[in-house]
Amino acid sequence: MKSAKNILQPEHRALKTGLLVLDDCNTLSFAAAVDPMRAANRLADRPAFDWDYVTAGDSPARLTSMLQVPGVPLARFEQCELMIVVAGFQLARHARPSLLSGLRRIAGTGAAMAGIDGGPWLLAEAGLLDGHAATTHWEDLENFAIRFPQVDVRPDRFVASDTRLTSGGATPAIEMMLHVIAARHGAGFAARVAGLFLYDGPQPATRPQSRLGHHRHTALTARAHALMEAALDDPLPLAEIARQLGSSARSLQQQFRLRLDTTPQDHYLQLRLAEARRLVTDTDMPLMQVAMATGFTSQSSFARAFRTAHGLSARDLRASRATAAE
Secondary structure (H helix, E strand, C coil): CCCCCCCCCCCCCCEEEEEEECCCCCHHHHHHHHHHHHHHHHHHCCCCEEEEEEECCCCCEECCCCCEECCEEHHHCCCCCEEEEEECCCHHHHCCHHHHHHHHHHHHCCCEEEEEECHHHHHHHCCCCCCCEECCCHHHHHHHHHHCCCCEECCECEEEECCEEEECCHHHHHHHHHHHHHHHHCHHHHHHHHHHCCCCCCCCCCCECCCCCCCCCCHHHHHHHHHHHCCCCCCCCHHHHHHHHCCCHHHHHHHHHHHHCCCHHHHHHHHHHHHHHHHHHHCCCCHHHHHHHCCCCCHHHHHHHHHHHHCCCHHHHHHHHHHHHC
16 A cells, blocks of 8 residues: 555645546535635646546446536546545445445555545545544444444544545534645635635534534533433433533523523433434334433323424424435
8 A cells, every 4th residue: 555645735736636526416515615626726826736527437426416526437537635425315325345445445545535525434444543532423323433433433523534535524624624725835825715605604613513503602512411311311410411511500401502502401301302302213123212312201291392483293204304305
């Protein structure tokens, strides 16, 4: 295997990039990889990136929006300095031996490897994240850590680990690409690229992913949010959360009201119900187990809370999803 070149260092030459786009990936994740490169080329008035679209086979990749992206089949794609894998759904179907061996072949040429959304899962299946820190979408983090014990799994928005870059989703992918641009062309140039998207600046890479997507957290409410997400199955009392944070329940109540227009208790409940909805729609877990996994001690209390939050029962939601899939 050829030694990988460090792409995260000052360099004015265009970065030769392959963008492997797989069926059922999200359009936003695809654009998050492409548009920062396009914008960097426009601002630099010269190629900062030189990229090719790559597909798993001979057919164009079909995104969830039905947009089709033609590209060079992976089997015929020869070399790049950075390979970005953009994937979304149907990861088990994508993880064919031919695709995994193709990724290993590209990595063997010395290319840095990056994954967005479901992309890190495929890199890990190929053995390319062993010994590295990495992240993936928050829905898959727990299963990812169990499936790949040789990977240092982080809940961060994106992770740069030597020659491996991974992002949990579309917005962190923009931040990951800006990180690459800043390393190669300077922080000022990366800020100008961000400005083209009216993007206010990257969040810290190590900021945990959020299920509810709030951006108005204070340092205290963000830490409280992280404690809540780590204990969805056995909810912590507000007093215990405050104790662990070295704060008071009153201060927590005030900051949640001022910044998020809610209470800590309701914020916690919405986190639990968001996870319950995901388990109902994305898994075959029995509903009683869903209730227990999200901190409800009885099926009746779970049913009432779920219907209030989502407008229909968990059973009816699961049935409607099953019907739509037929």
